[in-house]
Every structure is written in structure tokens, then in C-alpha cells.
Amino acid sequence: MRLKTIAMMTTIVCLGLAVSGCGSSADGASGDTLVLKAGFSTGASDPRVVATELFKEEVEKATDGRITVEIHPDGELGADSELISGIVNGYVDMTASSAGNFANYDPNVGISAFPFLFDDFDEAWAFVDGPTETVAEEELYKSNIKVLGHYDNGFRCVTTTEEYGPVNSVSDMEGMIIRTPENQIVMQTMMLLGATPKVLDFTMLKDALKNGEFDAQENPIPVIYNNGLYEVQKNLAITNHSYDVMLFVIRQDIWDSLSESDQKILTDAAAKAQAKDRELVKSQTEEYIDKLEEEGMVVTYPDLEEFKDATSSAVDLFADMYDVKLLNEIK
Secondary structure, three states: OHHHHHHHHHHHHHHHHHHHOOOHHHHOOOOOOEEEEEEOOOOOOOHHHHHHHHHHHHHHHHOOOOEEEEEEOOOOOOOHHHHHHHHHHOOOOEEEEEHHHHOOOOHHHHHHHOOOOOOOHHHHHHHHOOHHHHHHOOOHHHHOEEEEEEEEEEEEEEEEOOOOOOOOOHHHHOOOEEEEOOOHHHHHHHHHOOOEEEEOOHHHHHHHHHOOOOOEEEEEHHHHHHOOHHHOOOEEEEEEEEEEEEEEEEEHHHHHHOOHHHHHHHHHHHHHHHHHHHHHHHHHHHHHHHHHHHOOOEEEOOOHHHHHHHOOOHHHHOOOOOOHHHHHHHO
């Protein structure tokens, strides 16, 4: 098994060097350039893309153009699952995606998504910047994934069709067909609330909602507004049931090929991009509820204590999947 793993990683590294032109070009010694292809499932106005534009500017300025960043929004390089597998297999260089979407490569990564762990952004940021999240991510390098920073996607809320009606209590979730990402914690949370979750790639979501394939979906406020989901969903319930941290990542083989000075340039640029993303997500979360109401959405504020009680068993249900020590830290 160990030999097989080493062989697989060797193949990934070789493929990565061929595709991206990394290696000696990264330190500028040969005069070559390194082009990093960054793919995203969401549109250009999404905070993760806007923040990565800042990352691009910082990197290209600091390297005098030796390292350039190509940004591909709107699923041009694939949906989230495809972007992450592209990182693993060497045909996508960078992306930012919800932590739970990386669970196939390290299940502990999605630990911050458990229901109602945090009351506000400051609590959530302290957690994802702390030691528990670091431990949860430490196995990702084995899958060719290097975490550069922690973008923010906000707190997830439920939207429903006009026909289904608004959500005011847990009982309103009973029997609901709701789209979720491929995130086992989010899916289990929905089931504990009485809904039936079904997975669909985000790139296909708006059309599916328009065609009436779901009663509901759940996403953070900025995602709902920036991607026009209010056009096909008429009710918004501020449930804040799960915090959604996004991992801003680069291929490990590219990272390893860089000089220490270039690694520092990328690290510094990622820190600035992270701060920009968080600033945008927090401000948009606060401001966009009014904008969504202006667009015709009916906004409700359910009693969250009822929702917390209904999902209180979520952590115990994942005892066999997650590291016990990590689970004990969030109980």
C-alpha cells in the first residue's frame, strides 16, 4: 500500500510539472514564468473570486510577473468536486471551496460545519485560525493539497419556493426536499431537522430550482444574493445552522517546487486575500438581507433554540468518522 501511494504521488508530481511549468521556473533562475490556474464554481462577484483577484495582483506585483494567476469563475474549470479532484490529480492549480467538500481526502477537515458551533464570525474565525483546524487539515498534503488560507462563506441559511412557503419552525422543515452540497454534516443536519437532502453541484443549482426539482436549498446570504438565487426562491429563513469555512488551496507539488522567498510571497498574498474575503462576507451578510427583501424575498427569523435542540445529536452521529479528540474539543 505504501509503495502504491508513493507511486501515485510521483505520478501526480510529474504530471503537475508538465502541466503548470513549475520547478526551476518558480525561483526565476531560468527566466521562465509560472502560470497558476485558479478555478471557482461561483461567479466573478463572489467574495472568494474577488479576494483571489487581490491575491493575483499581489503575487504578480511581488514577482514582477514571473508568477501569474489565471482566474476562472462560473465553473469554467468544473464544479467544486471537479476542481478539488483537479488539484489532487494536477490539472487545476488553485481553488477555494467549502471545507466539507474536501472530506473525501481528509474527513476531519469538515469539522467546523457541525450545526450551531459558533454564534458569530469572530468565534468562527478564531476556531479556523486555531490549532483544532490545523490538526484537522494535516493529512491533506497526502492528496497533493496545500492550504494557503481560510476564506469565509458565511453562515448557511434556508431558502424555499413560494409554493412551499416560509420556514418559521422546525416543523416547517418536515418532508422538505432540499438541495445540499456533498457535505455529510450538512446533509445529516437537514435530516435531523426533518428534511430530505439531495446533492447537486452548485453550477447546476439555479436551473434545478427554476425547474422545481427542489423545495428548498441552503447557502450563506452572500451566495444567495451574488448568484441570484432569490430569482428562483422566494422565502429566506435566517437559520445560521452551519458555518461554512472555505479552504483556499494550491497544489502541494507546485508549493514544494517554489523557493522559500516565493512561498513567502504567496503566503503574504493569501493572508491579504483572506482578510479581504472575510471583510466582504461579513459586510455582505449584514447588508444583503435588506437587499434580498427589496428583491421580493420574505425573510423569517425562526427560534434557533428549537433548531439547536433538534440537531444536538449531530456530533455523536459522526463518532466513527472523525477523530475522537477533535470531536471532544467541539462538544
